[in-house]
Amino acid sequence: GAVVSQHPSWVICKSGTSVKIECRSLDFQATTMFWYRQFPKQSLMLMATSNEGSKATYEQGVEKDKFLINHASLTLSTLTVTSAHPEDSSFYICSARASGGIYEQYFGPGTRLTVT
Amino acid sequence: GQQLNQSPQSMFIQEGEDVSMNCTSSSIFNTWLWYKQDPGEGPVLLIALYKAGELTSNGRLTAQFGITRKDSFLNISASIPSDVGIYFCAGHSGGGSEKLVFGKGMKLTVNP
Numbered sequence: 001g002a003v004v005s006q007h008p009s010w011v012i013c014k015s016g017t018s019v020k021i022e023c024r025s026l027d028f029q030a031t032t033m034f035w036y037r038q039f040p041k042q043s044l045m046l047m048a049t050s051n052e053g054s055k056a057t058y059e060q061g062v063e064k065d066k067f068l069i070n071h072a073s074l075t076l077s078t079l080t081v082t083s084a085h086p087e088d089s090s091f092y093i094c095s096a097r098a099s100g101g102i103y104e105q106y107f108g109p110g111t112r113l114t115v116t
Numbered sequence: 117g118q119q120l121n122q123s124p125q126s127m128f129i130q131e132g133e134d135v136s137m138n139c140t141s142s143s144i145f146n147t148w149l150w151y152k153q154d155p156g157e158g159p160v161l162l163i164a165l166y167k168a169g170e171l172t173s174n175g176r177l178t179a180q181f182g183i184t185r186k187d188s189f190l191n192i193s194a195s196i197p198s199d200v201g202i203y204f205c206a207g208h209s210g211g212g213s214e215k216l217v218f219g220k221g222m223k224l225t226v227n228p
Contacts, residue, residue, distance in 0.1 A: 002161075004158075006158075032214050034214075034215075042220070042221075043204065043218045043219065043220045043221050044159070044204070044218050046215060046216075049214060049215065091156075093158045093159075095158075097214060102147075102164070102166075103146075103147045103149075103208040103214065103216065104147075104149060104161060104164050105149075105161075105206075105216060106161060107151075107158035107159045107160070107161075108158050109157055109158045110156070110157060110158045112156070
């Protein structure tokens with residue numbers, strides 16, 4: 001149980017284009033989903049927290065107009081990187097937290113974004 | 117902001133050896149989680165701890181929630197090559213926030 005999928009697993013796009021990454025909880029309902037960015041050999045950096053049906057809460061320094069997050073259902077959240085630039089190239093990972101009082105997060109397999 | 121100090125940063129061990137790693141914090145946490153991340157993959161939850169003093173095992177893995185609620189350790193016994201990866205501790209402090217605080221990770225290398 002507690003499986004989270006991400007799509008695509010990797011994507012290459014040209015500078016100036018937009019890319020959408022999907023995160024789905026496959027066997028549970030996720031009231032909260034999280035989006036992280038990970039640089040090589042570093043820990044996870046939280047970008048934003050999203051709750052179903054409401055606006056995402058972005059961490060300080062994360063541009064909300066550049067990283068659009070939508071949490072339309074209890075099993076799906078999307079991250080759209082708008083007008084991507086090479087510095088946006090990174091490993092993006094989503095996680096999901098089930099409803100209830102526990103705080104365990106279950107992570108997706110990640111998406112490798114390369115902007116050329 | 118809150119930070120978790122995870123140590124050691126890396127370990128090189130022989131197959132069959134035990135390994136121990138820990139995380140400490142300057143503030144109290146209500147939940148401690150241990151994750152393992154393989155290259156190019158997302159972290160996988162290994163063990164979750166919810167009570168001070170709690171000792172929990174998952175196969176060859178054992179983790180404890182420190183009595184002071186400011187630390188946790190993870191032990192791996194009889195290591196095997198597939199234990200290779202990066203181990204992260206994470207904590208939740210409560211107070212209405214859903215966010216986890218992560219350690220910087222411990223890179224484990226197991227020599228066959």
